[in-house]
Amino acid sequence: MPRTPRQPRAKATVNAIVEAGFLSLSEHGVQGTTTRHIADLAGVSVGSLYEYFANKEEVFEAMHHHMVAEVVAMVEPMTPALVKMEIRDLIKELLFGFRDLLEKNHGRYLRYMSYAAYFAPRNHMEPIQRLLMNLLLQYVIHNPRLARLGNLPAMGYIMINGGVFTVLRYLSEPNPTIGFEELVKGLGDMVAHFVEGELRKEG
Amino acid sequence: MPRTPRQPRAKATVNAIVEAGFLSLSEHGVQGTTTRHIADLAGVSVGSLYEYFANKEEVFEAMHHHMVAEVVAMVEPMTPALVKMEIRDLIKELLFGFRDLLEKNHGRYLRYMSYAAYFAPRNHMEPIQRLLMNLLLQYVIHNPRLARLGNLPAMGYIMINGGVFTVLRYLSEPNPTIGFEELVKGLGDMVAHFVEGELRKEG
DNA sequence: GCGGGAATCCGAATTGAATCCGAACAAACA
DNA sequence: TGTTTGTTCGGATTCAATTCGGATTCCCGC
Structure with a gap:
């Protein structure tokens, strides 16, 4: 049962461990x-590591x-x-x-991501997906001509995954x-083109 | 140094190990x-496993x-x-x-795929990407109106990754x-829409 | 069908990483 | 200062990966 750091010293320790996690992943x-x-x-x-993390996996989660x-x-x-842009x-x-x-920082996050991205047991990417879906909604609100688009969830899903994960994959190559x-x-x-095509279709 | 199976018995062993790999991954x-x-x-x-595979990683590679x-x-x-279709x-x-x-088979390959990034960080999807890029080329050859499209490699890269990986991700959710x-x-x-849009632009 | 060498299979022993734990050290507080 | 609570340490334990030497089975020439 890991402990929660209370004193600043302990917080520094936890932080150092998370940082070291990125470093080690990058290197090894x-x-x-x-x-x-x-x-x-x-x-x-x-020993100190195990004071704050139940196991190695939890270190990855903190990262x-x-x-x-x-x-x-x-x-x-x-x-x-962003919502005001083309x-x-x-x-x-x-x-x-x-x-x-x-x-x-020498691709620390990238390294982490390329390991975590497909690592599906728990929806690791869900928060980011939600963040971007929200951006999409904001965008539609600010650009009312897009409101006619049908099936926003599906379009969003495709654009976000197709976009973010293609980039992620690209950068890992x-x-x-x-x-x-x-x-x-x-x-x-x-x-x-997708948006224009759909608008043309709908209109 | 792993040995190559010669006798049918040994081939069956190797096969059983690979099958068991998929099973175990699905289950555990x-x-x-x-x-x-x-x-x-x-x-x-x-011991038999190590006769044919240098380490666990190689079992995953065989899978x-x-x-x-x-x-x-x-x-x-x-x-x-396919090349004759819309x-x-x-x-x-x-x-x-x-x-x-x-x-x-109860999602064996899917399970494998969603973990693949873990142990196969080196271009594990490259052969599939190449396969699909080839399909795209065939398609363009059979549909000459597409030949005007600029930058086929980039378009292909995006469509293939955006498509395959979005589906993969989707199925893992x-x-x-x-x-x-x-x-x-x-x-x-x-x-x-992408293709139509690009053709309109080029034309 | 028999004998010997190659191929195959086995599982106990070794090794090394993950994890646990109890003692030593530091901080907070009275 | 004494006591309590938080923190760190590193050796001891556990468990999985891998190795190794020997037992078993197959194959082929006789």
């Missing part, structure tokens, strides 16, 4: 990430929360500006921001066959 | 899948090849018929086939918010 992958390793990188002993929080912290302040610009802005976040700009442009075109 | 997840477990399910001893081979075996015979029908046909394959038919229809519309 999932298999190579041992508790001893994490503890060493964090500058604490294994996950950390990362989700960062994504939210990135997207939420952007939202008011679709293609919105996508460009969002995806470049996303890439920068993922590549920050060792030597991609296309450039990131091309990818972003293509995704922008795809979504824009 | 990645963490719960131990070599002892796989060996037990396969009805052989741990992977098995699955990729099945996907190829599904798509290749369909190709001549885009929306092609997608419907392909994705329903894909779903059926993944859900065959415990309680999806939309129906599979909706998803497939949406993806079909998306691709169709």
Whole structure:
């Protein structure tokens, strides 16, 4: 039964462990990430790790929360500006921001994501999906001509997954066959054409 | 150094191990899948497992090849018929086939896929991506009006990843918010509008 | 159908990582 | 200062992955 850190010193320990988790994952992958390793990188002993985390898995979960929080912290302040943009610009802005976040600190989050993304037991990506679905709704509200679009949930699901996860996959590839700009442009075109096509159909 | 099975008995053993791998993964997840477990399910001893596989990872790799081979075996015979279809029908046909394959045998392949990123971080989807890229090329050859489309690699990359991975993700979700038919229809519309939009732009 | 070498199979022993635990150390507080 | 509570430590334990030497079965020439 892990303990909750009360004193600042303990909070620092917990934080150091989570940071070390990202580091170790980046350096050694999932298999190579041992508790001893994490503890060493964090500058604490294994015992301390187990004071705050029931097992290694919980360290990964804490890392996950950390990362989700960062994504939210990135997207939420952007939202008011995003909803006023053209679709293609919105996508460009969002995806470049996303890439920068993922590549920050030598790709720590990216490394984590590429392991967690398909790792399906519990919907790891659900909060991010919800965040983006909310952005989509805001966008529709600010652009009433889109209100005619039918089946927003399905469209959103496809655009969000198709978009975010394609980018995630792209960034994880060792030597991609296309450039990131091309990818972003293509995704922008795809979504824009989709919306236009649907509007044409509905109208 | 693992040995290659020569006698039929040994081939059966190897096969049983791979099968047991899928079973164990379905039943116990990645963490719960131990070599002892796989060996037990396969009805052989741990020692035998290590006769043919250098380590547990190699068992997963064999499973992977098995699955990729099945996907190829599904798509290749369909190709001549697919290239003659409307885009929306092609997608419907392909994705329903894909779903059926993944859900065959109580979702063994699906389970495997959703864990695959865990142990196969190196381009595990590359062969499937290539297969589908080839299908796309065939399609363009049979539908010359599409030849005007610019930047086929990028379009293909987006459609294939956006499509396949969205479906994969969808099928792994415990309680999806939309129906599979909706998803497939949406993806079909998306691709169709994309192509039409691009053609309009190019023309 | 018999004998010997190769192939196959086995499972106890080894190894190393994850996890637990009780003693030592530090902080809070009276 | 003494006591209580929080924190850290690292050796001891447990359990899964992998190894190894020997037993068993198959194959083929006689």
